[in-house]
Amino acid sequence: MKKKIAMLPGDGIGVEVAEAAAIVLKAIEQQFGHAFEMEIGLIGGSAIDDSGNPLPEETLKLCRESDAIFLGAVGGPKWDSNPVGLRPETGLLGLRKTLNLFANIRPVKTYSSLAACSPLKHEVLQNVDMVIVRELTGGLYFGKPSERGGRPGEEDVVDTLYYKRSDMQRLIKAAFDLASVRGGHVTSVDKANVLESSRMWREVAEETADIFKDIPLNHMLVDHAAMRIISSPSSFDVLVTENMFGDILSDEAAMVTGSLGMLPSASFSEQGLHMYEPVHGSAPDIAGENLANPIGAILSAAMMLRHSFSMEEEAAAIENAVEQVLKSGVRTRDLAGGGETYLTTSEMTKEIVNALGDDFAIHQIMEAYA
Numbered sequence: 001m002k003k004k005i006a007m008l009p010g011d012g013i014g015v016e017v018a019e020a021a022a023i024v025l026k027a028i029e030q031q032f033g034h035a036f037e038m039e040i041g042l043i044g045g046s047a048i049d050d051s052g053n054p055l056p057e058e059t060l061k062l063c064r065e066s067d068a069i070f071l072g073a074v075g076g077p078k079w080d081s082n083p084v085g086l087r088p089e090t091g092l093l094g095l096r097k098t099l100n101l102f103a104n105i106r107p108v109k110t111y112s113s114l115a116a117c118s119p120l121k122h123e124v125l126q127n128v129d130m131v132i133v134r135e136l137t138g139g140l141y142f143g144k145p146s147e148r149g150g151r152p153g154e155e156d157v158v159d160t161l162y163y164k165r166s167d168m169q170r171l172i173k174a175a176f177d178l179a180s181v182r183g184g185h186v187t188s189v190d191k192a193n194v195l196e197s198s199r200m201w202r203e204v205a206e207e208t209a210d211i212f213k214d215i216p217l218n219h220m221l222v223d224h225a226a227m228r229i230i231s232s233p234s235s236f237d238v239l240v241t242e243n244m245f246g247d248i249l250s251d252e253a254a255m256v257t258g259s260l261g262m263l264p265s266a267s268f269s270e271q272g273l274h275m276y277e278p279v280h281g282s283a284p285d286i287a288g289e290n291l292a293n294p295i296g297a298i299l300s301a302a303m304m305l306r307h308s309f310s311m312e313e314e315a316a317a318i319e320n321a322v323e324q325v326l327k328s329g330v331r332t333r334d335l336a337g338g339g340e341t342y343l344t345t346s347e348m349t350k351e352i353v354n355a356l357g358d359d360f361a362i363h364q365i366m367e368a369y370a
């Protein structure tokens with residue numbers, strides 16, 4: 001059956017890695033006999049330039065009519081001093097909120113072939129297999145008031161960390177559900193020694209653990225967690241946390257794998273329409289140079305196949321292709337450790353497509369995209 005995908009490339013390297021993901025999806029389509037209808041929508045800076053709106057109604061409509069959403073990344077210096085309503089990030093946050101994409105799943109997997117790319121020691125990288133479950137539609141990102149005030153000479157400013165108990169309950173339950181499937185444990189990360197919101201978070205985590213009696217729960221303060229991700233990343237299984245802590249910890253955890261460009265993510269709603277995006281941003285420092293690592297985006301496409309379309313075999317085929325290519329020793333620049341030999345974004349994508357199989361159709365696709 002045909003699956004419709006809303007493709008939202010966004011800005012900077014978002015465009016380059018979304019194209020890479022689309023090429024891989026085309027290859028899967030041919031290889032497994034599926035029909036993916038990918039329709040492009042504008043979001044972020046590109047949408048601001050087009051219509052003055054970072055999240056046009058048309059894009060929302062496209063998303064709602066689709067079976068899944070794929071997003072590249074948004075943002076860039078061109079729009080950094082815009083007022084809040086005209087910021088690219090406002091488009092992304094609006095999309096997450098409007099579609100109720102509350103559970104952001106960020107798997108952190110190390111590859112033995114990339115051990116030398118990580119800033120951490122080889123021994124520390126053994127058996128790392130953690131998933132960050134980040135709350136995505138609440139907390140400091142959305143609480144009101146969020147504004148400046150005061151008087152001339154003494155301006156003041158407020159951002160609000162607001163959660164309803166039910167927001168915490170559904171997210172923490174999602175983390176326990178995931179830990180059940182993995183046969184693992186949950187680390188709930190908070191700042192309960194200071195923040196009231198974290199004390200409620202801890203209570204909800206305890207109440208949820210009472211329901212999932214077989215899943216061990218431990219609590220960790222966020223500063224301690226930041227340290228522990230570096231000193232013993234393999235001690236984590238499912239790490240669940242609020243929006244901003246999760247944002248920060250996931251970039252940190254990405255570096256355990258060797259590069260921020262490696263990490264995929266899925267954002268789940270209760271309504272069944274989910275979004276997939278790499279964890280990284282639009283990387284203005286390398287945008288337009290064909291230097292971005294497309295693997296986080298390509299693995300996000302694999303997550304889409306698995307979670308939105310129940311295409312386990314197809315998802316695993318992509319993941320195996322990525323593993324095989326990395327094992328062969330080829331690297332994009334971020335993973336090349338300052339070495340001079342590295343592949344461009346499109347060359348890496350081609351390697352991954354080739355590793356999927358040497359089917360004639362796949363070569364045809366690559367030629368079409370060349």
Ligand SMILES: NC(=O)c1ccc[n+]([C@@H]2O[C@H](COP(=O)([O-])OP(=O)(O)OC[C@H]3O[C@@H](n4cnc5c(N)ncnc54)[C@H](O)[C@@H]3O)[C@@H](O)[C@H]2O)c1
Binds near residue numbers: 077261284296
């Ligand atoms: N989901 C998103 O759309 C998203 C996520 C993060 C940041 N952003 C936006 O991106 C812009 C830039 O933010 P930033 O520079 O702090 O973060 P960033 O993630 O864009 O880049 C951080 C560093 O990592 C490198 N990097 C990131 N992804 C890479 C990849 N795939 N391959 C190789 N190197 C990669 C970049 O070159 C840069 O040096 C900002 O406007 C920010 O708001 C968007």
Ligand SMILES: CC(C)[C@H](C(=O)O)[C@@H](O)C(=O)O
Binds near residue numbers: 093
């Ligand atoms: C661009 C920004 C709003 C976004 C976030 O903070 O959620 C990004 O950093 C991410 O991790 O997806």
Ligand SMILES: [Mg+2]
Binds near residue numbers: 248
């Ligand atoms: Mg982030």
